[in-house]
Amino acid sequence: MTTQILIAGFGGQGVLFAGKLLAYKGMYDGKELSWLPSYGPEMRGGTANCSVIISDTPVGSPIVDKPDVLMVMNLPSLDKYENAVNAGGKIFVDSSFIERKVERSDVDAYYVPATKMAAEAGVPTLANMILLGKLLKETKVLDFEGLEGVFKKIVSAKRADLIDANLKALEIGYNYKD
Amino acid sequence: MAEKVLMKGNEAIAEAAILAGCRHYFGYPITPQTEIAAYMAKRMPKIDGTFLQAESEVAAINMVIGVAAAGGRVMTSSSSPGISLKSEGISYLAGCDLPALVINVQRGGPGLGGIQPSQSDYFQCVKGGGHGDYRNIVFAPASVQEMADMTVRGFELADKYRMVSMILADGTMGQMMEPVSLDIPEQKKYDKPWAVTGTKMERKHNIVNSLSLIPEELEQQNFDRFAKYAQIEENEVLYEEYMMEDAEVCVVAYGIAARVAKNAIVAARAQGVKVGMIRPITLWPFPKKVLNAAADKVKAFVTVEMSMGQMIEDVELATRCKKPVLLCNRAGGMIPTPEQVLAKINEAGGIN
Amino acid sequence: MVVFDKPHALTDAPLHYCPGCTHGIIHRLVAEAIDELGIEGKTIGVAPVGCSVMAYNYFACDMVQAAHGRAPAIATGVKRANPENIVFTYQGDGDLASIGMAETIHAATRGENITIIFVNNAIYGMTGGQMAPTSLPGQVTQTSPYGRDTKTAGFPIKVCELLSELEGAAYLERVAVNNVKNVKNAKKAIKKAFENQVNGKGFSLIEVVSTCPTNWGLTPLKALEWVDEKMIPYYPLGVYKDKTAEEEQK
Numbered sequence: 001m002t003t004q005i006l007i008a009g010f011g012g013q014g015v016l017f018a019g020k021l022l023a024y025k026g027m028y029d030g031k032e033l034s035w036l037p038s039y040g041p042e043m044r045g046g047t048a049n050c051s052v053i054i055s056d057t058p059v060g061s062p063i064v065d066k067p068d069v070l071m072v073m074n075l076p077s078l079d080k081y082e083n084a085v086n087a088g089g090k091i092f093v094d095s096s097f098i099e100r101k102v103e104r105s106d107v108d109a110y111y112v113p114a115t116k117m118a119a120e121a122g123v124p125t126l127a128n129m130i131l132l133g134k135l136l137k138e139t140k141v142l143d144f145e146g147l148e149g150v151f152k153k154i155v156s157a158k159r160a161d162l163i164d165a166n167l168k169a170l171e172i173g174y175n176y177k178d
Numbered sequence: 179m180a181e182k183v184l185m186k187g188n189e190a191i192a193e194a195a196i197l198a199g200c201r202h203y204f205g206y207p208i209t210p211q212t213e214i215a216a217y218m219a220k221r222m223p224k225i226d227g228t229f230l231q232a233e234s235e236v237a238a239i240n241m242v243i244g245v246a247a248a249g250g251r252v253m254t255s256s257s258s259p260g261i262s263l264k265s266e267g268i269s270y271l272a273g274c275d276l277p278a279l280v281i282n283v284q285r286g287g288p289g290l291g292g293i294q295p296s297q298s299d300y301f302q303c304v305k306g307g308g309h310g311d312y313r314n315i316v317f318a319p320a321s322v323q324e325m326a327d328m329t330v331r332g333f334e335l336a337d338k339y340r341m342v343s344m345i346l347a348d349g350t351m352g353q354m355m356e357p358v359s360l361d362i363p364e365q366k367k368y369d370k371p372w373a374v375t376g377t378k379m380e381r382k383h384n385i386v387n388s389l390s391l392i393p394e395e396l397e398q399q400n401f402d403r404f405a406k407y408a409q410i411e412e413n414e415v416l417y418e419e420y421m422m423e424d425a426e427v428c429v430v431a432y433g434i435a436a437r438v439a440k441n442a443i444v445a446a447r448a449q450g451v452k453v454g455m456i457r458p459i460t461l462w463p464f465p466k467k468v469l470n471a472a473a474d475k476v477k478a479f480v481t482v483e484m485s486m487g488q489m490i491e492d493v494e495l496a497t498r499c500k501k502p503v504l505l506c507n508r509a510g511g512m513i514p515t516p517e518q519v520l521a522k523i524n525e526a527g528g529i530n
Numbered sequence: 531m532v533v534f535d536k537p538h539a540l541t542d543a544p545l546h547y548c549p550g551c552t553h554g555i556i557h558r559l560v561a562e563a564i565d566e567l568g569i570e571g572k573t574i575g576v577a578p579v580g581c582s583v584m585a586y587n588y589f590a591c592d593m594v595q596a597a598h599g600r601a602p603a604i605a606t607g608v609k610r611a612n613p614e615n616i617v618f619t620y621q622g623d624g625d626l627a628s629i630g631m632a633e634t635i636h637a638a639t640r641g642e643n644i645t646i647i648f649v650n651n652a653i654y655g656m657t658g659g660q661m662a663p664t665s666l667p668g669q670v671t672q673t674s675p676y677g678r679d680t681k682t683a684g685f686p687i688k689v690c691e692l693l694s695e696l697e698g699a700a701y702l703e704r705v706a707v708n709n710v711k712n713v714k715n716a717k718k719a720i721k722k723a724f725e726n727q728v729n730g731k732g733f734s735l736i737e738v739v740s741t742c743p744t745n746w747g748l749t750p751l752k753a754l755e756w757v758d759e760k761m762i763p764y765y766p767l768g769v770y771k772d773k774t775a776e777e778e779q780k
Binding site for chain 2: 596605
């Protein structure tokens with residue numbers, strides 16, 4: 001089983017970190033994986049994306065150009081990648097910013113107003129985690145359980161306050177019913 | 179075994195270098211290898227090492243020469259245009275028989291080119307780059323684990339043979355993260371009686387020098403150096419064979435291109451196409467023997483390269499052109515897709 | 531009684547320099563300084579590209595031969611590798627002030643604890659007398675056959691003055707070796723430049739106004755006079771920076 005995930009949005013929305021969290025969780029769950037970011041000028045406020053592959057067998061190319069799972073946090077990313085998604089794939093849309101619907105009928109689309117929900121929940125910078133929570137729920141690519149342990153390994157003790165906020169955001173997304 | 183950690187390829191190189199005993203790093207900022215310098219800047223001061231951001235790539239490689247001459251384990255890193263600037267110094271390292279590790283995280287060229295991943299410095303790094311008859315040991319890692327492992331091996335062979343080792347990576351290999359185990363074996367200590375550490379008034383002075391105005395002597399130095407290179411070609415070739423047992427088509431690819439090619443091979447096998455891959459891990463010494471042997475069994479070769487086709491010449495030479503060699507390539511920072519590679523494999527499979 | 535002997539820090543190799551060239555004197559002064567400070571066993575020299583390219587054969591300490599202009603970068607590496615070593619470069623004007631200017635300035639601004647002996651004779655000697663960055667206005671060379679025209683070839687670079695603006699530089703002095711008095715001063719300055727390094731004071735550079743009778747087209751004696759008449763008026767001798775003296779005053 002191999003899942004190819006593409007996460008895209010504006011720089012600053014945390015798309016690279018969302019991918020990293022998947023990668024770390026995959027590693028601690030004993031999966032094979034790769035994480036590959038876009039790099040260069042687009043990091044400075046333009047669009048950013050990362051490819052994450054989670055697999056039971058060694059990962060070949062780390063480049064995801066035909067995702068099974070697409071998570072988009074802005075309209076340009078949906079426009080750019082919608083047609084690349086494999087038939088039967090899943091698309092996760094931050095509907096706070098993206099007003100249009102997914103046009104494909106051979107994929108499952110999930111709409112989460114993640115940015116709005118993040119603001120309402122008092123974690124305005126964590127829309128990425130809300131959308132990722134929904135992604136974990138619907139794709140089951142990795143267990144939702146055990147995320148706290150992962151955060152504890154990757155976040156320094158000084159920033160432990162961040163862990164609760166992130167876990168809260170992930171749970172909001174995980175429990176969201178659209 | 180050490181617990182696996184998730185690291186970028188660039189960071190894995192830096193940490194592996196430190197674990198291999200490198201305590202001196204000199205660099206100059208250039209995308210897409212900046213994480214190496216950033217990592218070194220953070221770590222070196224804490225372990226009594228040197229991180230120095232030089233005034234130019236030219237200065238950086240000469241600082242490398244200084245440390246190497248003084249017997250230290252030393253490295254520098256850059257990306258394509260910076261490697262051009264370092265090439266003078268690399269030639270001097272070769273001429274002085276000094277060990278050092280040079281990292282090239284390639285980007286598209288020529289000129290200022292772009293910043294996206296490329297493999298178009300194959301000729302530059304494998305065939306020379308600087309002036310004169312010399313070789314570098316060139317590693318082409320295809321995973322973050324290999325980025326770390328080849329860094330360690332690079333230092334080891336540089337010291338063993340007193341020459342430059344290079345890691346020829348690319349922007350993708352540098353930027354991607356994978357789990358990596360940093361289980362670095364105890365490093366062998368090499369005596370360096372030739373190093374300039376001061377005579378202590380106990381011996382004749384050491385001279386680290388590449389000037390030799392008597393042509394007979396300079397010729398002999400070249401002969402000696404190439405005798406050493408012949409040993410390396412015999413003993414230090416690294417490659418991976420993948421699904422070659424019954425292969426009729428042999429893909430040859432290195433680094434990130436080999437990762438893409440693996441996907442295509444899996445897809446082709448699913449369609450019943452008998453295809454495998456020989457992946458050079460050292461580009462010099464090049465895996466000539468295994469390729470030449472494969473040429474007696476397969477119908478055709480396909481090289482997958484992110485350049486206009488550079489390694490293909492070495493494949494043709496190694497196989498004595500016994501079988502056709504097709505090129506599947508992208509350039510300028512583009513990466514071939516598995517579909518593109520699959521189409522080329524099928525084309526090669528159709529050759530009779 | 532021995533009244534004159536070869537310094538221990540010079541080897542027995544015969545110098546290849548032209549008759550009347552002052553490289554021999556400067557080599558000797560460097561070697562005397564090394565002898566007097568008792569540092570030969572821990573000194574590493576870096577030879578340039580230029581007439582003194584084979585300095586590695588003449589100094590008895592460990593030596594590295596650098597690419598053109600890169601001696602300060604190599605010295606930086608050698609010093610960083612083993613800070614207890616005493617590291618000096620010996621460079622000409624083309625090497626230091628033209629192709630190697632970036633390395634010179636940045637070694638100075640970093641306050642690299644090394645010693646640079648900069649031999650300024652206003653010409654490229656080894657390649658046969660081309661215009662140097664320090665060639666005087668109007669000076670005839672192979673590549674300024676009508677005299678250095680400052681409109682097209684610009685002005686000479688005054689290295690000590692230029693570097694004196696840098697906070698990193700500790701000690702800068704310009705000396706000459708065209709008469710006994712100047713040689714004695716030069717000796718003092720060169721010794722101090724090494725002493726500074728021994729005491730961890732940082733970057734020291736001694737510019738030695740020198741001669742090139744061969745490429746200046748003058749007899750050795752006339753060349754020494756030319757230093758007084760032309761070179762020193764343009765390149766005034768003296769201390770351009772001395773942090774160690776400033777520190778002592780405080």
